[in-house]
Amino acid sequence: MSVQEDQxxxxxxxxxxxxxxxxxxxxxxxxxxxxxxxxxxEVGKPLTGDHVSFLxxxxxxxxxxxHIRPRxxxxxxxxxxxxxQxxxxxxxxxxxxxxxxxDRLLIQAEQWEMEAVLCINxxxxxxxxxxxxxxxREYAATGYPVLSVSAKNAEGIDNITARLKGKVTCFAGQSGVGKSSLINLLLPGEEMETGGLSKKLARGRHTTRRTQLLRAGPDTFIMDTPGFSLFETNIGDPELLQEYYPEYRSYQGQCRFNGCLHDREPDCAVRxxxxxxxxxxxxxxxxxTLLSEAREQWRRQYD
Ligand SMILES: Nc1nc2c(ncn2[C@@H]2O[C@H](COP(=O)(O)OP(=O)(O)O)[C@@H](O)[C@H]2O)c(=O)[nH]1
Ligand SMILES: [Mg+2]
Ligand SMILES: [Zn+2]
Structure with missing residues (x-):
């Protein structure tokens, strides 16, 4: 081991x-x-959230x-x-x-292999x-945890805190739903927006807001991502769409047709x-709706 390695x-x-x-x-x-x-x-640019070893x-x-650990x-x-998450x-x-x-965001979470939680603010x-x-009722069969909260009255916030522990969590959802309000409630007092920033980093801050991890506790982070409210989902192969619906997975193999897309096929167990x-x-x-969108995208891509 070189001297550097053990440092x-x-x-x-x-x-x-x-x-x-x-x-x-x-x-x-x-x-x-x-x-x-x-x-x-070797591995590309280091990213926010990377686990690294460093001098x-x-x-x-x-x-x-x-070094950057595998992602x-x-x-x-x-x-x-x-x-x-x-x-x-x-x-x-x-x-x-x-x-x-x-539903698009939930699909995205499935594609990225993140745990997904619904938060009704x-x-x-x-x-x-x-x-x-x-x-x-609409999401009961999915198995996703559903948390009911009010950022205004600080109600139900502990249930979110409990879900954050030991994880890196991002918040997604349309503008105005209360993401920033919730994040503010979830951060300990001293973790202000620019808290802990060194001067060198702080100087760059006036330009655009950066993707950053905020410390919500030991080993617990919230990813603050400006503009993370809407992003384009690319479902890819329409046949894969059903894989992103946890409640449909248990019906696999029960439809009449192999490769049933649970659309108009006869004897479809999901339908x-x-x-x-x-x-x-x-x-x-x-x-x-998303299935026909995926089909359309797929067609345009390969025709
Ligand atoms: N009534 C009510 N208003 C809220 C609640 N949470 C946030 N708001 C308001 O909703 C607006 C948008 O909140 P904000 O946190 O900026 O949403 P973001 O765009 O998702 O970050 C603000 O005016 C908040 O004061 C809540 O639980 N109840
Ligand atoms: Mg916001
Ligand atoms: Zn089916």
């Missing part, structure tokens, strides 16, 4: 700006690092990232890695829940609880379950 520490990249990276070590110290010259060629910053010197997943836009926020008030967008606007109830009320009708209708 290496491990850490996680909180954010990167212009070739500099803020790396949090196990002791909670933040090091400003650059990357070893060949690293980019610690010393005196006036920056640290240096030496669990990798997002292109926003550029980030190793996101464990997606909390999709919708509301029981305004803006009214866009369930088609919700603004429950204070839903006095008789009917809106919340309807959404819960029958919908007809019998075991599976949600609305969710299936939106599935069919």
């Amino acid at each position: 290496l520490k491990t850490g996680i990249i909180l954010q990167g700006i212009g070739g500099y990276y803020e790396v949090l070590d196990a002791a909670g110290r933040v090091h400003t690092c650059n990357a070893r010259g060949k690293l980019r060629q 610690p910053a010393k005196d006036q010197q920056n640290g240096r990232i030496e 669990k997943n990798q997002l292109v836009r926003p550029p980030a890695a190793n996101i464990d 997606m909390i999709v926020v919708i509301t029981a008030g305004v803006p009214a829940a866009d369930l088609l967008l919700l 603004k429950c204070d606007m839903d006095e008789d609880g009917r809106v919340e109830e309807g959404i819960r 029958q379950a919908v007809a019998e009320g075991e599976l949600a009708k609305g969710r299936h209708e939106r599935y069919r």
Whole structure:
């Protein structure tokens, strides 16, 4: 082992700006690092969320990232890695829940192999609880956890906190649903927007907001991703769409046709379950909407 090797520490990249990276070590110290010259060629640019080993910053010197651990997943836009969980926020008030967008985001979480959690915010606007109830019914068969909260009244926030522990979580959902409000409630007091930023990194901040990991507790991070509300889902092969619906997986092999897409095929076990009320009708209708969209995309791509 070279002298350097045993000086290496491990850490996680909180954010990167212009070739500099803020790396949090196990002791909670933040090091400003650059990357070893060949690293980019070997594995590409370091990303927010990367687990790295690095030479610690010393005196006036920056640290240096030496290795990047293999990634669990990798997002292109926003550029980030190793996101464990997606909390999709919708509301029981305004803006009214866009369930088609919700389904797209859930598909995205499945594609990226993230755990998905539904969060119904603004429950204070839903006095008789009917809106919340309807959404819960619609998603009961999916098995996704559903949390009802109000950022305004700080109600139900502990249930989110419990889901965050030990994970890197991103928040997604349309603009105005309360993502920022919730994130503010979930961060401990000292973790302000620019908290812990070294001067060198802070200087770059006026330009655009960066993808960064915010510390919500030990080993617990929230990925703050400006513009993460809407992104284009590319379903790819239409035949794969049903794989992203956890509640449809258990019906596999029960339809008359092998490779049934649960659309118009006769003797389809999924359609029958919908007809019998075991599976949600609305969710299936939106599935069919996305299926025809995927078919259209697929056709354009390969014709
Ligand atoms: N009534 C109510 N309003 C909320 C709640 N959470 C957020 N808001 C309001 O909804 C608006 C959008 O919130 P914001 O956090 O910026 O949403 P974002 O666009 O998803 O980040 C703001 O005016 C918030 O004050 C809530 O639980 N109840
Ligand atoms: Mg916001
Ligand atoms: Zn079927």
